[in-house]
Amino acid sequence: MAKFLFESGQGAFALTLLFFFVFSIAFAFVIYWKGFAAPKPSTTDHPKLVRTEAIWIFVALTLFLVVNMSSIPYMPTVISNALAANSSRNHIQDVNILAVSWAFDISNRNLQVGQPIRFSGTSFDTLHGFAVYQPDGRLLFTMMLIPGMPRPTSLIHVFEKAGTYTVRCLEYCGTGHANMQDRLIVVNNTSKSSPMAGSIEK
Amino acid sequence: MTDIDPRGERAAALRRLALVYMTTALGLFLLMGLLGLLMRLDQAGLFVLPPLQFYQVMTLHGGGMIAMALLGAMGGLANALSMAISLSPRLLWAAYVVYLAGVALFVIGTLIGGFAAGWTMLPPLPFDPSHEWPLWAAVVSCIAYLLIGVGFLLFCLNVLYAARRAFGGLGGALGWPYLFSAGKNQASPPPPPMVLAATAVSIDGVLTVAAGALLLMAMLAQAAGLVGSLDALLAKNFMFFFGHMTANLTIYLAAGLVYATLPVYVGRAWKASWPVVLAFNVLVVGVILPYPHHLYQDFVQPLGMQIVGQVGSYAAGLPVILVTVTGGLTLIYRSGMRWSVPSILIAWGLWGWVFGGIGALLDSTIAVNQVMHNTLWVPAHFHTYYLLGAVAFVWAYFYHLTGELSGRHDRFASKIAAWMYGLGGLGFVLTLFLSGAAGVPRRYAEHLPEWQIFAKVGTPFVIALGLGIGWLAVEMFARLGIAWRNAAAHSA
Ligand code: HEM
Ligand SMILES: [Cu+2]
Numbered sequence: 001m002a003k004f005l006f007e008s009g010q011g012a013f014a015l016t017l018l019f020f021f022v023f024s025i026a027f028a029f030v031i032y033w034k035g036f037a038a039p040k041p042s043t044t045d046h047p048k049l050v051r052t053e054a055i056w057i058f059v060a061l062t063l064f065l066v067v068n069m070s071s072i073p074y075m076p077t078v079i080s081n082a083l084a085a086n087s088s089r090n091h092i093q094d095v096n097i098l099a100v101s102w103a104f105d106i107s108n109r110n111l112q113v114g115q116p117i118r119f120s121g122t123s124f125d126t127l128h129g130f131a132v133y134q135p136d137g138r139l140l141f142t143m144m145l146i147p148g149m150p151r152p153t154s155l156i157h158v159f160e161k162a163g164t165y166t167v168r169c170l171e172y173c174g175t176g177h178a179n180m181q182d183r184l185i186v187v188n189n190t191s192k193s194s195p196m197a198g199s200i201e202k
Numbered sequence: 203m204t205d206i207d208p209r210g211e212r213a214a215a216l217r218r219l220a221l222v223y224m225t226t227a228l229g230l231f232l233l234m235g236l237l238g239l240l241m242r243l244d245q246a247g248l249f250v251l252p253p254l255q256f257y258q259v260m261t262l263h264g265g266g267m268i269a270m271a272l273l274g275a276m277g278g279l280a281n282a283l284s285m286a287i288s289l290s291p292r293l294l295w296a297a298y299v300v301y302l303a304g305v306a307l308f309v310i311g312t313l314i315g316g317f318a319a320g321w322t323m324l325p326p327l328p329f330d331p332s333h334e335w336p337l338w339a340a341v342v343s344c345i346a347y348l349l350i351g352v353g354f355l356l357f358c359l360n361v362l363y364a365a366r367r368a369f370g371g372l373g374g375a376l377g378w379p380y381l382f383s384a385g386k387n388q389a390s391p392p393p394p395p396m397v398l399a400a401t402a403v404s405i406d407g408v409l410t411v412a413a414g415a416l417l418l419m420a421m422l423a424q425a426a427g428l429v430g431s432l433d434a435l436l437a438k439n440f441m442f443f444f445g446h447m448t449a450n451l452t453i454y455l456a457a458g459l460v461y462a463t464l465p466v467y468v469g470r471a472w473k474a475s476w477p478v479v480l481a482f483n484v485l486v487v488g489v490i491l492p493y494p495h496h497l498y499q500d501f502v503q504p505l506g507m508q509i510v511g512q513v514g515s516y517a518a519g520l521p522v523i524l525v526t527v528t529g530g531l532t533l534i535y536r537s538g539m540r541w542s543v544p545s546i547l548i549a550w551g552l553w554g555w556v557f558g559g560i561g562a563l564l565d566s567t568i569a570v571n572q573v574m575h576n577t578l579w580v581p582a583h584f585h586t587y588y589l590l591g592a593v594a595f596v597w598a599y600f601y602h603l604t605g606e607l608s609g610r611h612d613r614f615a616s617k618i619a620a621w622m623y624g625l626g627g628l629g630f631v632l633t634l635f636l637s638g639a640a641g642v643p644r645r646y647a648e649h650l651p652e653w654q655i656f657a658k659v660g661t662p663f664v665i666a667l668g669l670g671i672g673w674l675a676v677e678m679f680a681r682l683g684i685a686w687r688n689a690a691a692h693s694a
Binding site: 015016031052137140155173179 | 512513520524535
């Protein structure tokens with residue numbers, strides 16, 4: 001459940017509507033039935049409503065704090081750090097990325113399911129993004145590549161499904177931005193074959 | 203408070219000033235809105251713009267819309283505030299000229315010069331020699347932003363000066379005596395909410411412009427070859443401090459207009475309660491915190507910054523949204539509110555502000571941002587709380603003011619137009635949210651065939667919105683002549 005909510009766009013949309021639904025009902029009630037429709041200004045004591053107001057604010061704040069706190073284990077850096085700590089024995093595969101307007105240079109495009117992979121990227125010229133899309137078209141993860149940094153942006157990821165993953169640039173980088181893409185081929189782990197660097201070109 | 207006299211010359215001058223500020227804003231909105239429609243048509247695959255043109259249009263639309271919203275909010279508030287603090291019409295006219303010169307330069311830089319680095323102009327893109335626009339176009343655009351910044355700065359300084367004078371110091375204008383006595387200090391009632399909003403915004407506005415000016419000067423120095431290339435990450439931090447804050451502050455400024463307008467339509471006074479005073483004080487510090495959420499996917503940033511961004515995003519805006527919206531609702535509750543264009547727009551605005559706000563909060567949750575960063579979810583949430591929030595508040599106030607000054611009232615068709623604005627806006631932003639949830643990237647000049655459906659569905663809604671605001675604009679523009687004449691005589 002939490003995974004769905006925090007790891008997919010649809011989840012976030014569902015959550016938005018969920019929060020919003022409750023609010024909208026209260027809103028419509030106040031505005032329509034009690035706001036416009038009342039024929040004459042009522043004598044309801046305004047200060048009394050201040051308590052309702054306080055309760056509502058408290059409930060909303062708590063709800064949001066819960067979402068905020070419960071999302072922390074799903075933060076990419078937190079996941080990455082945990083993977084790095086756990087995978088000290090089985091090695092992490094390194095994939096290096098260099099972005100140049102408007103293409104990616106990826107040291108290895110053939111990857112395996114279940115293998116922790118450390119994507120490390122930099123940019124040659126301007127800001128670029130490195131976003132991996134799942135075979136079904138949904139966004140899997142994003143990172144930003146920045147030129148001139150002392151160390152690359154990096155993230156450890158473990159693929160769970162085999163398939164062709166599309167890589168897209170998600171930081172505006174000029175007129176070629178929308179066409180800046182690449183591919184990663186993820187296969188099921190069969191043997192300990194050596195990865196072949198950059199064998200599939202677009 | 204001697205010079206606060208609604209019959210005085212100063213108040214009359216401010217009424218005229220407000221009319222000019224808001225008329226300009228509405229005119230800009232209509233033009234920039236057409237550009238928005240053009241982009242959505244392109245993304246629907248119905249009207250193909252070459253990439254460079256798309257990005258020129260996108261850059262102009264983004265910068266132009268933010269500038270127009272801020273202009274409209276400043277103008278409206280300059281007049282609304284005149285019953286509590288006394289702003290200087292002369293200074294605000296100067297601000298207007300500088301501001302408009304900035305907007306004009308931006309149009310030249312983007313449309314003629316071909317500058318297309320996006321409204322955020324993140325270095326090193328603007329001056330990257332491999333791009334299609336000439337150096338002068340980037341320089342002109344940077345100067346344009348500087349001028350817009352100076353215009354805003356003049357407004358902020360004017361507000362701070364006047365608020366200090368009227369309330370015996372900035373602490374007074376922020377309601378401190380009342381706040382720190384837990385609301386028990388009867389001798390010092392808090393200032394009206396719109397003074398709180400204007401003061402809080404102006405304090406942060408000065409910081410924002412300072413940060414922005416520093417960055418823009420550094421960019422210009424780089425263009426002139428005086429310094430080497432800027433640190434891209436540092437520049438990104440500065441730019442978002444500037445850009446995020448300006449966009450955010452516009453919303454809180456426009457919220458001040460709700461505090462000024464709604465009471466007229468519900469027939470009740472809106473006094474600052476203790477939570478309202480607290481919320482605006484929290485805002486002063488809080489609004490600085492969330493900007494790192496634009497850099498969540500820059501894993502080279504220290505983790506601490508990310509957490510500050512996440513917690514800050516929740517902490518900063520939420521209190522103000524909550525007190526304004528719940529305050530507004532309790533004010534409306536059983537009030538027998540008048541069903542008219544301003545109250546319809548304010549109702550849409552309060553509703554949309556919460557919708558956009560929730561969308562923003564979720565996206566500022568790092569785990570969610572991982573799959574949302576730079577998708578259309580981002581334009582979705584900010585279009586929601588602009589179109590159906592801040593900007594709706596500005597139109598509500600403009601409609602209200604021109605109505606009062608001209609003595610003309612809305613007709614049945616006007617109310618339909620206000621509804622079309624809201625419903626059209628809602629349909630449009632929903633298609634943006636859905637695109638974002640499906641992972642469609644923002645700032646893509648070409649959309650894959652499977653993404654085009656969202657923009658196709660969105661287009662009729664954009665047209666409905668356009669017809670709605672178009673109708674209201676014709677009404678408001680038609681009232682301007684009488685309103686202008688009456689502004690001098692009218693006793694508000
Ligand atoms: C009138 C209805 C509007 C329409 C149809 C519209 C449409 C659009 C579209 C299609 C984009 C490009 C999205 C992308 O692919 O990244 C966009 C971007 C943007 N819009 Fe609007 N918009 C409207 C109103 C507004 C308003 C009221 C504001 C703010 C006050 C605004 C501010 C922006 C900004 C800041 C951007 C981002 C530009 C950039 O990425 O550099 N828009 N809009
Ligand atoms: Cu790009």
